[in-house]
Amino acid sequence: MVRVDAVGGRPATMQRGVVYGQTYLDLNTTPPPIAWQMLRMLRADPPGRAGGGDRKKTFNMALEQAEQLLGAALTVGPAARPLLAFYGLSQAGRAVAAAAQTVSNNEYRLEGHGIRTGEMQGVMNTGLAALTVTDQGKGSFTKLANFLGAASLPEATPIGELWGLLPDLSRFPLPGMGTMRPVSIETSPTTVRAHDVPVSIRGIPQDLAYTAPGSGGDPDVDASGYAEERQRVIAFLDRYPSLTGWEFRAPDGNPIGLHLVGNAAEVPVAWPNAGYGEAEDEVLDRHTIEYRGYQRLAFPVVGGASEPAHPFLLWWAILYALSMLARYEPKVWGSLININESPDAAAIEHCLEQALHLLPELIHRTIAAVAG
Incomplete structure (x- = not known):
């Protein structure tokens, strides 16, 4: 089904019985007021297992609290914003758990943060990217990771490694952030379909590609070079567990079709669909x-987990770390957000601004995904 959004006049699709608005404003996403209204539409008849009883009450109040807390975060600056933003997302997590189709009535209630930071005072010297977060093995973060089939950070993981996995934070990079990124999956209506689902995976590092020499090159050298390229790409995509089962569209012994697009590369693959x-x-x-x-998008493994990262949990971990600094180390936090002195300040400001615009839609999509 297709409808035209009231803002922007562009088509938006209905999936799983839930309307996803799509606009083409600067942020390329559903504006927060519309996203919140889409969430409010769910509350009279909540999806998944939040349709009645205590789960419906939990779902509705948690979303109301999330909306009020994230709305309040818009009214304050970086000094206090992470406190309200994290607790707003935390309450939204309770709505996600209440709606989760695969979660029993004995398991959906969330308690405790389920995540902790490493030593925070040293961040003044090392920068925010070095601060670590770790799953505690129980509590809200751990449970949500299980409900979403996503990485729960069993090992201490630097914030910098998580930062680069959120595409919306790349415009103002955090100094010291990691190099891993999600890859995007592109479909083409002009590609011939057989008994498979053909796509292109975009975001592969350029340095994995084999560059054939000019005219007159040695065919044996080229064959070896393309074989090594194939193995490098396989090793890279093995870090993205949700992609399991893909196959190159080019048979063994042939170039895989890896080609450059912008600052990265893409390769045609397919999933069998007999x-x-x-x-x-x-x-x-x-x-x-x-x-x-x-x-x-497909996300890589992170934090010593075998499961892929998930954007809901990436935002949770980052905002939790920022809120802990703001709450328990105000001197350190004040230093980090000092735009005149701190190389981290612009990235932090951008992160907090993006969070308040993106989280309502992400919450909506995550609820739809777990509600089935």
Whole structure:
């Protein structure tokens, strides 16, 4: 089903019975007031297992608290914003858990943060990217990771490694952040479909590509170079567990079709779909996360986990760390957000601004995903 959004006049799709608005404003996402109203539409008849009883009450009050806390965060600056932003997302997590279709009535209640930071005072010298967060093995973060089938950070993980996994934070990079990024999955209506789902995976590092020499090159050298390229790309994509089952569209012994696009590379692959057993969107939903209405992303493993990262939990971990600094180390926090002195300040400001614009839609999509 297709409708035209009231803002922007562009099509937006209905998936799983939930309307996802899509606009083309500067932020390329549903504006917060519309996203919140979409969430409010869920509350009379909540999705998944939040349809009645205590789970409905939890779902509705948690969303009300999330809306009020994140709305209040818009009224304050960076000094206090992470406190309100994190607790707003934390309450939204309770709504996600209440709606989760696979979670029993004995398991959906969330208690405790489920995550902790490393030593915080040293951040004044090392920078924010070096501050670590770790799953505590129980509590809200741990449970949500389990509900979402996502990485729970069993090892101490620097904030810098998580920062680079959120595409919206790349415009103002955090000094010292990691190099891993999500990859995007692109479909093409002009690609011939067989008994598979053909896509291109974009975001592969350029240095994995083999560059053939000019005319007159040695065919044996080229064959060896392309074989090594194939193995490098396989090793890279093995870090993205949700992509499991993909196959190169080019058979062994041939170039895989890796080519440069902008600052990265992309490669054509396909997922087998014998006898068209699944609709194409169902296959894509199993292997990717729909992000902001116009991207399908796959996230790498992180934090010593075997599961992929998830944007809801990435925001949770980052905002938790910022809130802990602001609450318990105000001197350190004041130093980090001093725009005249701190190299981290612009990135932190951008992160907090993006969070308040993006989280309502991310909350909506995450609820839809777990509600089934």
